[in-house]
Amino acid sequence: MKFEKKDILGIKELTVDEINLILETAESFLEISTREIKKVPTMRGKSVINLFYEASTRTRTSFEIAGKRLSADTINISASTSSVVKGETLIDTARNLEAMNPDVIVIRHSAAGAPHMLAKLLRQSIINAGDGAHEHPTQALLDMMTIKEKKGRIAGLKVAIVGDIMHSRVARSNIYGLSKMGAKVVLAGPATMLPRNIEQMGVVVHTNLEDAIIDADVVMMLRIQLERQNQSIFPSLREYSQHYCLNRTNIQLAKKDVIVMHPGPINRGVEISPDIADDPSCSVILDQVNNGVAVRMALLYLLTGGNE
């Protein structure tokens, strides 16, 4: 199958066939990471720009490693959103980058829709590495890859996503992806963290953790932005962790072979108790990181016509 998309802006725009192709390509790349020389020449002479308007060592490093393992030249640019007030606009920056003629531009931005703006403007392929509270497609793809790896399938599974759904791009991308792949998605979070009409996305919504994780095959805990405490979104971290932290007791409600995921970085004891996070029998958090590189390799490869 030929991959037709110019950009990866969100999971919303991907078909089931495209998701399957990406996951299968990623699985085939997994092996490269285990080699002694972790490099293939596939993207030699091609270049990838990582344009990050939000600090994210994790995602940026993952993209950088992915590019390097495919022998692409990777350039990291850290920009500041404060430059929107004075200085270069995103459009100007984009036009400058275009002049450098890269093959792929990876962008992370705090403003939802910023990658879409670039995609409309530039002939280069754009990968959305997270835009505001909108989408984080590579995270959802690596999550799906991890679920598939551990459970052998996605269809028919019950996946609970717990936490600050309102501000989470990871949640939105996973809701699209997992629903398309046939999973049953259930959400839980304080009422103030559930965005309006979210049930129209085809999910079941709860306001307590226990109801959501009953018989769950997968529990995905979202990161709490600590500064939201001051925005009256929730009263205190203390109260949040008492009711929404996954621990030894409440995890018993889920299936025996439940896997626990987290997009990282974890606030230990807030979203997940340390003993669960570190328990290799259920926590797949480190597998997620490993699969992240493979998924990003797959996208770079497919977008630059690697499978033609």
Place this chain on the structure above:
Amino acid sequence: MKLLLTGARVIDPSQKMDVAADVLLENGKIAGIAPELVKTINSKYPGKVKAIDLSGMIVVPGLIDMHTHLREPGFEYKETIASGSAAAVAGGFTSVACMPNSSPINDNRSITEFIKRKAAQAALTNIYPIGAISKDSAGSQLTEFWDLKEAGIVALSDDGKPVMDAALMRRALEYAFSLGLPVISHCEDINLFGGGLMNEGYYSTILGLRGVPSIAEEAMVARDILIAEFTKTSVHVAHVSTAGSVRLIREAKKRGLQVTAETAPHYFTLTDESLQSYDTNFKVNPPLRGIDDLTAIKEGLADGTLDAIACDHAPHGRTDKEVEFEYAACGISGLETSLGLSLQLIRDGVLSWPELIAKMSTNPARILNLPKGTLKAGADGDITVIDPQIQWTVDVKAFRSRGKNSPFHGREMQGRAVLTIVGGEIKYDGR
């Protein structure tokens, strides 16, 4: 020279007139309306009458936009009084009332006088300045209403910002009412607004954009109705965008309160669904709402709850809009599309011709106490001629406005102003 408009259908809601007749203009005033005037006038004043054949056209009292942002002084790159009034006549408007949120804000006599002076020099339409309610529209201290009135303002508003302090709003309504000045309320509870970027609902949820709940508008509409009732004064609600606001205003009117309201064409034409491309031309405040709100706005227009259609013409420069959605300025350059979009209401059976013209001319004149919006003999010769059949495509490059920010670019339209006459002079001829 006399001007004789012949062969058109003449609609004047102020006289409940809807007839096939000729209209004579003389010395800048309406001199008379009667069928077949053309047969007698030419022989009466040979060589002194310029007759214009308007068969198939509709002649109405000059349209009035009661909510325009002309941007001058201070933001001349977005619009000037000259360019804004040129856009106005091209859109069929003979008068516009301009909001005070220029820079500096029109909160004192000298700014009002500056606008009047500029208008006298450069404007193609009548320009009616609106003064600020509070100094610098900061919401804490009343401006000198009396002085502003003497300088020539026709209404008061802190548009662009709400008056959050209910006590200040109470004082504003009381003081303004005693001076016969209407107060136009930009209804938006700033805490509920919460820095939102689009309507709060399913689409804000999937787009990950902070939502503006409909209650941000409705809470303040309710408050202002209560203040107007308590103080026995009047209030005009700007840019109504939600079903709840329509309901509140309808109930207030039913109880006999002096509440009037306007909506803008984008609120009965577009919904929040169209933001899915993150196109900043769809970013406007209040935001485009849901389909239920759009339906309620049409019902409010049809049953008279909403008195006026106003553009909320908000021109912006490219740099204001060609940025990330979150950072983009709010607003639509609306003067040149308003009539075309509003004519759809007639084809959809929402309004009759006289009802639409009332909402775009007679009612704004009444709300702002302007001696306009009528074709009665002796009235100012402000006339808009509409071709109801002409097909055209919106092209922002052809806008006379400096603001090319329109979500309607490329839209197919039917009907537009083809002749705009201000004070008996043809200021726009698009035939």
